[in-house]
Amino acid sequence: FEEDYDIEYYDDLPENHYHKEGRSFSYPQSPIIDLIMKTAAPNYVPKNSGDIFDFLRDSYPLPGGLHSPYHEYDFVIIGAGSAGSVLASRLTEDKNTTVLLIEAGKPEMILTDIPIMAPYFQSTEYAWQYYMEPQPGVCKGMINGRCFWPRGKAVGGSSVINYMIYTRGRPQDWDRIAAAGNYGWSYREVLEYYKKSENARLNGYEKDPTRNRNGENPVEFVPIRTKLIKAFLEAGRIFGHPTIDYNSPHQLGFGYVQAITTKGHRQSAAKVFLHRQKKRQNLHILPDTYVTKILIDARTKTAYGVEYVRNRLKHTVLARKEVILSAGPIASPQLLMLSGVGPKKHLNSMGIPVLKDLPVGKMLYDHICFPGLIFELNTTDVSLHESKMLRVRPILQWLKNGDSTLSSPGGVEGIGYIKTPISNDPDPIPDIELISIGGSILSDGGPGGSRAIRRGMRIRDAVIDEAFGSIDRVARDTWSAFILLLHPVSFGGIELKNKNPFSHPRMYGNYLTHSKDVVTIIAGIRYVQAMAATFPFQKFGAKVHKASYPTCRHIPFDSDEYWECAIRTLTATLHHQIATCRMGPNNDPLAVVDPELRVYGIEKLRVVDSGVIPRTISAHTHAPTMMIAEKAADMIKATWASMLPNYISYS
Numbered sequence: 001f002e003e004d005y006d007i008e009y010y011d012d013l014p015e016n017h018y019h020k021e022g023r024s025f026s027y028p029q030s031p032i033i034d035l036i037m038k039t040a041a042p043n044y045v046p047k048n049s050g051d052i053f054d055f056l057r058d059s060y061p062l063p064g065g066l067h068s069p070y071h072e073y074d075f076v077i078i079g080a081g082s083a084g085s086v087l088a089s090r091l092t093e094d095k096n097t098t099v100l101l102i103e104a105g106k107p108e109m110i111l112t113d114i115p116i117m118a119p120y121f122q123s124t125e126y127a128w129q130y131y132m133e134p135q136p137g138v139c140k141g142m143i144n145g146r147c148f149w150p151r152g153k154a155v156g157g158s159s160v161i162n163y164m165i166y167t168r169g170r171p172q173d174w175d176r177i178a179a180a181g182n183y184g185w186s187y188r189e190v191l192e193y194y195k196k197s198e199n200a201r202l203n204g205y206e207k208d209p210t211r212n213r214n215g216e217n218p219v220e221f222v223p224i225r226t227k228l229i230k231a232f233l234e235a236g237r238i239f240g241h242p243t244i245d246y247n248s249p250h251q252l253g254f255g256y257v258q259a260i261t262t263k264g265h266r267q268s269a270a271k272v273f274l275h276r277q278k279k280r281q282n283l284h285i286l287p288d289t290y291v292t293k294i295l296i297d298a299r300t301k302t303a304y305g306v307e308y309v310r311n312r313l314k315h316t317v318l319a320r321k322e323v324i325l326s327a328g329p330i331a332s333p334q335l336l337m338l339s340g341v342g343p344k345k346h347l348n349s350m351g352i353p354v355l356k357d358l359p360v361g362k363m364l365y366d367h368i369c370f371p372g373l374i375f376e377l378n379t380t381d382v383s384l385h386e387s388k389m390l391r392v393r394p395i396l397q398w399l400k401n402g403d404s405t406l407s408s409p410g411g412v413e414g415i416g417y418i419k420t421p422i423s424n425d426p427d428p429i430p431d432i433e434l435i436s437i438g439g440s441i442l443s444d445g446g447p448g449g450s451r452a453i454r455r456g457m458r459i460r461d462a463v464i465d466e467a468f469g470s471i472d473r474v475a476r477d478t479w480s481a482f483i484l485l486l487h488p489v490s491f492g493g494i495e496l497k498n499k500n501p502f503s504h505p506r507m508y509g510n511y512l513t514h515s516k517d518v519v520t521i522i523a524g525i526r527y528v529q530a531m532a533a534t535f536p537f538q539k540f541g542a543k544v545h546k547a548s549y550p551t552c553r554h555i556p557f558d559s560d561e562y563w564e565c566a567i568r569t570l571t572a573t574l575h576h577q578i579a580t581c582r583m584g585p586n587n588d589p590l591a592v593v594d595p596e597l598r599v600y601g602i603e604k605l606r607v608v609d610s611g612v613i614p615r616t617i618s619a620h621t622h623a624p625t626m627m628i629a630e631k632a633a634d635m636i637k638a639t640w641a642s643m644l645p646n647y648i649s650y651s
Ligand SMILES: Cc1cc2nc3c(=O)[nH]c(=O)nc-3n(C[C@H](O)[C@H](O)[C@H](O)COP(=O)(O)OP(=O)(O)OC[C@H]3O[C@@H](n4cnc5c(N)ncnc54)[C@H](O)[C@@H]3O)c2cc1C
Pocket: 078, 079, 080, 081, 082, 083, 084, 102, 103, 104, 105, 122, 150, 151, 152, 153, 154, 155, 156, 157, 158, 159, 161, 162, 163, 164, 165, 166, 167, 289, 290, 291, 292, 326, 327, 328, 329, 331, 332, 574, 575, 576, 577, 609, 610, 611, 619, 620, 621, 622, 623, 624, 625
């Protein structure tokens, strides 16, 4: 095998790129973070010491004492992320259906369960270390001026490293998707699938007919909150936004964050959908296994299996019924193109024989946010700070009851949807989401701080020092609201770099290339500034920090020009890349899959993951992706229920 491929896991970077920025990039002083890095990122420990904490990880042995998988399954699913985990679980509810679920990453472990640690895992082996192609004028404050696009590489996929925020999007988002010709995807129809998985434990909303308490996926309020979230909600009310379930289809508003946790412990898609099904004889899960190609019969244009690499050996496995790509919005289009399905001209230029000319990767939307609007407070004990959290007492408390500050999903406490004056949308669709943090990106600093949050975003130390040093060095109390651009006009795309399946593809964000995107974020900034001026925040003496970015010197603070420069300096993705395998009717020139998620022109091949979402939705994408997989499972079952039964035995 080694002769076949040049394995480049982190192909854009030198092998030890974590340390590239010198000492500034080494992780740190805190014993718990030290433990995490040793556990989750063997790259951090001295060479040859191996993955010494492997025994702490979950395991997915093949059932029935099998040593290797079968040669053939009914379904082969590529990627055990938010979508793949749900799909594998639902398809194997029928004992006669066999599924092989292949995942490149490792199973999760107890440290990934700690919600406050969410940002810490972006620099570990639980994340693909993807970088967006260089784009002048964005991410100017990031290392090498590159935007970092980590994605989950684990059994559970991105749901193992995400912030656990539960959002569904507005009804109009989905109704527009349906109105574009995607039958079955109206809000009324998708609501049933949101509800199907949901086990909502949200005090006060028990009787809400849009929520369900009987599904598998727990959704709860965070048990511990700072006073800052109360101020955020109060200020929201002053501005006319009721405090509500922000997922309510009936109105826009602000609310406490709803997290996919159980008693303050992360519940990844794997934990929820695969753990209990591990013993199913008909579900085989292969972690640490890398799919390199989908096998497609060139004559019949039918997918019949996949090629994968495990323990450095190449194998093939056959799919009797379907191959399902759930490798996420970057790897799914990459695998399609490597397998001959993609834009003809591009595949020709790569020397890949074209089986089907399709606009794979021609579209890519993302949600970016601005994390640099930070308010200094005149308090010392109000905001969340690493130095107060990663201590023995809160850790023991979390282990016992799950209700210490460790249960906060990366510090996120509340969400507010607003429609700025820039919006010309006739419907009640917000253009900005405000994410209220019980601190800021500086909550990991101060003497002895890990600096893991800012490093997870790849912000240069020099930028933090110059812009925020005065509050960072003394670990001052802060409040911030991330300003998330919900419906960017600008969109990017994805292409192969070469034919090597171990190479990362070329990812183009094309951020902020439309001026409306910039002015909308600035309108969000002005909104938050006005909120911070209200009494609920002035109680804490909230004062906007005058960040002097090295990239924005000589621009007067607080001018629109200054904020544009600041946004272009700290351009942070919220990791919601979508539309790379866009769903659409057959008259949609950018559609890759049909409304039943079947790849156009190739039989027995579907894409089921966040990459099929055809246009931006007012939501983070984990719950929508699980919903998509729930719906896909029913569509797949319906397809095969109408066919002849399968008499082939498992042996
Ligand atoms: C850091 C971060 C924070 C986020 N925070 C939130 C949040 O708070 N709330 C929210 O709703 N959304 C959040 N998101 C987004 C959300 O988690 C994702 O949109 C969602 O998980 C995508 O699901 P998916 O199934 O499409 O892909 P993934 O969950 O990424 O799964 C794809 C899987 O395929 C595997 N894979 C890829 N290539 C191969 C291959 N060649 N062979 C085998 N396996 C392969 C990957 O390792 C991965 O496990 C966040 C994402 C990230 C990265």
